[in-house]
Amino acid sequence: MKEKRRSTLIILLSLAFGMLALTFASSALFRLFCEKTGHGGTTQVARKMPTRVEDRVITVRFNADTQRNLPWEFKPLQKQITVKAGEVGLAYYHGINKSQTPTVGMATYNVTPHKAGIYFNKVECFCFLEQHLEAGQETDFPVQFFIDPAIVEDPTMDEVDTITLSYTFFPLAKGTNLKW
Amino acid sequence: MAYAATADHVHIDDHPSGWRRWVLSTNHKDIGTMYILFGAFGALFGSVLSLLIRLQLAHPGGTLLAGGEFQIYNVVITAHGLLMIFFFVMPVLIGGFGNWFVPLMIGAPDMAFPRLNNISFWLLIPSLILLTLSIVVGSGAGTGWTFYPPLSSVGQPGAAVDFMLVSLHLAGASSILGAINFITTIFNMRAPGMTMHKVPLFVWGILVTAFLLLLAVPVLAGAITMLLTDRGFGTTFFEPAGGGDPLLFQHLFWFFGHPEVYIMILPAFGVISQVVSTFARKPVFGYLGMAYAMVSIGVIGFVVWAHHMFAVGLDVNVNAYFTAATLIIAVPTGIKIFSWIATMWGGSLTFETPMLYAVGFIILFVIGGVTGVTLANGGVDISLHDTYFVVAHFHYVLSMGALFGIFAGFYYWFPKMTGKMIPNWMGNIHFWITFIGVNVIFFPMHFLGLAGMPRRIPDYPEAFSGWNYIASIGALMTFAGAIYFAFIVFYGFKWGKKAPANPWGEGATTLEWTLSSPPPFHTFETQPHIP
Ligand code: HEM
Ligand SMILES: [Cu+2]
Numbered sequence: 057m058k059e060k061r062r063s064t065l066i067i068l069l070s071l072a073f074g075m076l077a078l079t080f081a082s083s084a085l086f087r088l089f090c091e092k093t094g095h096g097g098t099t100q101v102a103r104k105m106p107t108r109v110e111d112r113v114i115t116v117r118f119n120a121d122t123q124r125n126l127p128w129e130f131k132p133l134q135k136q137i138t139v140k141a142g143e144v145g146l147a148y149y150h151g152i153n154k155s156q157t158p159t160v161g162m163a164t165y166n167v168t169p170h171k172a173g174i175y176f177n178k179v180e181c182f183c184f185l186e187q188h189l190e191a192g193q194e195t196d197f198p199v200q201f202f203i204d205p206a207i208v209e210d211p212t213m214d215e216v217d218t219i220t221l222s223y224t225f226f227p228l229a230k231g232t233n234l235k236w
Numbered sequence: 237m238a239y240a241a242t243a244d245h246v247h248i249d250d251h252p253s254g255w256r257r258w259v260l261s262t263n264h265k266d267i268g269t270m271y272i273l274f275g276a277f278g279a280l281f282g283s284v285l286s287l288l289i290r291l292q293l294a295h296p297g298g299t300l301l302a303g304g305e306f307q308i309y310n311v312v313i314t315a316h317g318l319l320m321i322f323f324f325v326m327p328v329l330i331g332g333f334g335n336w337f338v339p340l341m342i343g344a345p346d347m348a349f350p351r352l353n354n355i356s357f358w359l360l361i362p363s364l365i366l367l368t369l370s371i372v373v374g375s376g377a378g379t380g381w382t383f384y385p386p387l388s389s390v391g392q393p394g395a396a397v398d399f400m401l402v403s404l405h406l407a408g409a410s411s412i413l414g415a416i417n418f419i420t421t422i423f424n425m426r427a428p429g430m431t432m433h434k435v436p437l438f439v440w441g442i443l444v445t446a447f448l449l450l451l452a453v454p455v456l457a458g459a460i461t462m463l464l465t466d467r468g469f470g471t472t473f474f475e476p477a478g479g480g481d482p483l484l485f486q487h488l489f490w491f492f493g494h495p496e497v498y499i500m501i502l503p504a505f506g507v508i509s510q511v512v513s514t515f516a517r518k519p520v521f522g523y524l525g526m527a528y529a530m531v532s533i534g535v536i537g538f539v540v541w542a543h544h545m546f547a548v549g550l551d552v553n554v555n556a557y558f559t560a561a562t563l564i565i566a567v568p569t570g571i572k573i574f575s576w577i578a579t580m581w582g583g584s585l586t587f588e589t590p591m592l593y594a595v596g597f598i599i600l601f602v603i604g605g606v607t608g609v610t611l612a613n614g615g616v617d618i619s620l621h622d623t624y625f626v627v628a629h630f631h632y633v634l635s636m637g638a639l640f641g642i643f644a645g646f647y648y649w650f651p652k653m654t655g656k657m658i659p660n661w662m663g664n665i666h667f668w669i670t671f672i673g674v675n676v677i678f679f680p681m682h683f684l685g686l687a688g689m690p691r692r693i694p695d696y697p698e699a700f701s702g703w704n705y706i707a708s709i710g711a712l713m714t715f716a717g718a719i720y721f722a723f724i725v726f727y728g729f730k731w732g733k734k735a736p737a738n739p740w741g742e743g744a745t746t747l748e749w750t751l752s753s754p755p756p757f758h759t760f761e762t763q764p765h766i767p
Contacts, residue, residue, distance in 0.1 A: 057424065061348050064420045072412055072454050079458025079488060083473050086484050095551070123477070164476050170551050226477035 094174030097166035142205035153189035262350035271331030278323030290711035310378025317381030343427025366403035429766030441506025504641025516583025555614035589663030593644035604632030625685025656732030669717035676710030
């Protein structure tokens with residue numbers, strides 16, 4: 057009887073600790089899940105350049121937001137551009153640090169419609185790194201991207217002719233060591 | 237009764253007395269009693285706060301809780317929710333009735349780990365103290381019981397929120413230890429012959445609840461820990477500026493939170509099954525279906541959490557999945573409702589107070605279930621989310637469901653626990669006051685919600701004033717009922733007639749009714765044989 061109670065206890069305790077461990081892992085797993093599936097409009101990092109260009113034309117619109125604690129002005133330099141699926145596009149944003157002190161920002165991003173995230177590949181992006189702006193400094197932020205030509209084979213993407221790429225710049229929280 | 241002979245033999249043993257009996261208690265009945273008293277205190281505390289809320293909202297432009305730009309109002313609703321959940325419903329249903337009656341119903345001498353049981357209870361005291369501190373320290377914790385970041389991380393930096401979070405850590409640890417104790421007891425200490433398919437449905441309710449606690453509360457604990465380190469140590473689990481995501485918190489919270497709502501109702505399901513079968517003088521219709529309905533509610537309850545998040549901008553397919561999964565829960569829930577009705581059907585019914593509460597439970601729980609199924613539709617919920625319609629829904633399942641389950645159990649087992657009878661007519665009056673009172677409070681909230689009144693606001697436009705006023709009158713009525721209830725309990729102790737071993741007659745077939753009322757300090761040291 058005592059033995060049985062003890063082994064039940066051990067099983068139950070490990071279940072509880074297992075759930076606790078999964079919870080802590082959830083932060084990393086959640087990010088991994090979004091990256092792998094494009095969930096929530098998470099864009100992809102291009103591993104290789106596209107090898108074909110399709111006739112499908114897609115309008116990419118650009119959006120910019122700044123979290124209110126970051127004293128920057130941040131806006132896209134073009135409202136939208138059109139690219140063909142598989143064609144590499146280049147767009148610029150512009151940032152100005154309006155304050156008297158150097159600040160560091162980091163941009164979060166996604167695309168809408170969310171289901172387009174898995175097809176939206178970034179070759180190069182200012183959002184991959186933290187950005188330093190000295191007091192009053194201005195700079196252009198480039199983003200180079202393409203839309204995976206496989207998009208033409210996905211019937212659920214048929215009605216998508218516009219994708220909005222959105223960034224929000226946040227001040228870097230103190231003491232953070234960023235690894236996205 | 238068949239097994240009476242072996243049951244209450246005289247036991248002379250070390251019988252600690254004075255404060256030691258309680259503080260160092262390892263006796264499941266004493267610990268159960270302490271849980272019930274503790275829960276009664278939590279209920280009183282939480283009810284006073286709810287009365288304050290309804291007084292603030294009785295008329296537009298209320299100023300009662302307007303202090304600190306209405307932060308006081310926020311603090312009051314936060315503490316009300318947490319007190320009712322963690323310091324009233326859970327302690328009474330699980331800690332109180334569970335401790336008292338699980339060992340008795342399965343013919344076990346005590347819980348599997350009596351000292352652990354003691355720790356589970358006493359952890360709640362510092363937890364309640366910390367929660368009280370979170371109300372009074374600084375400007376108080378006004379995050380709502382769901383404490384979403386960024387409001388709970390960067391939005392309210394004072395110590396109050398930390399006190400609240402640590403309080404929940406302790407309450408959570410208490411629950412997990414309690415859950416381990418119940419599961420081990422139910423699996424390993426049943427009387428010979430008492431197979432899992434013979435244990436009373438109340439025990440099944442507690443068993444499923446314990447598993448939900450075991451798997452869900454660690455997730456809450458993890459989320460709280462991450463929130464605490466985000467607040468105090470510069471981590472960024474839920475902070476986009478550092479690569480975190482505030483939505484992750486909502487996922488974690490509701491992965492705990494949805495099972496938590498079933499944690500509050502499954503023991504009540506168990507109580508209702510015992511009571512209905514007792515007063516219909518019939519075994520429960522479809523016993524196995526009832527038991528496995530609870531199991532499947534528990535299992536499915538883990539995969540529906542995002543129905544609390546339809547409005548956060550999830551993918552339409554994700555919303556469709558969570559809509560469908562949530563609707564599926566209505567199936568086992570419906571099985572339970574129909575089985576209770578079928579149990580009553582053709583039974584020789586009598587309506588003592590516990591039975592009135594059980595029938596009240598069934599009626600009002602169905603209303604709450606119907607509004608739940610309404611809200612489960614992601615498209616509909618976009619417009620109803622965070623309105624008073626949601627408040628009406630969850631009070632029908634909790635403030636009528638769980639609360640009526642508690643009252644049914646209390647009136648049912650009061651003679652067993654105390655050896656005294658409460659006169660039936662006194663309890664029946666209490667039932668009718670409560671039944672009318674809670675409906676007057678919460679039914680109008682459906683209309684307010686459909687008309688678009690948001691929840692968690694301290695004031696509202698003139699257009700909403702009529703139904704709000706009525707709801708506040710209902711609150712006063714219910715509160716008067718609660719005071720009357722305190723009097724009934726006092727009356728029962730002081731002047732109640734002595735209770736026989738089984739005051740409810742042939743329908744009360746579970747093992748606790750084979751013992752004297754109150755039962756001796758030690759019971760079932762030799763376990764009965766179940767044929
Ligand atoms: C047929 C079964 C049920 C269904 C389909 C259901 C569905 C829902 C849905 C969709 C919501 C989210 C509404 C919103 O925030 O917009 C909700 C909220 C809620 N439900 Fe239920 N529910 C059911 C039963 C229950 C039960 C049995 C309980 C507790 C005993 C419960 C307690 C709650 C609570 C506390 C909330 C609100 C949480 C908060 O936002 O503070 N529900 N329910
Ligand atoms: Cu839920």
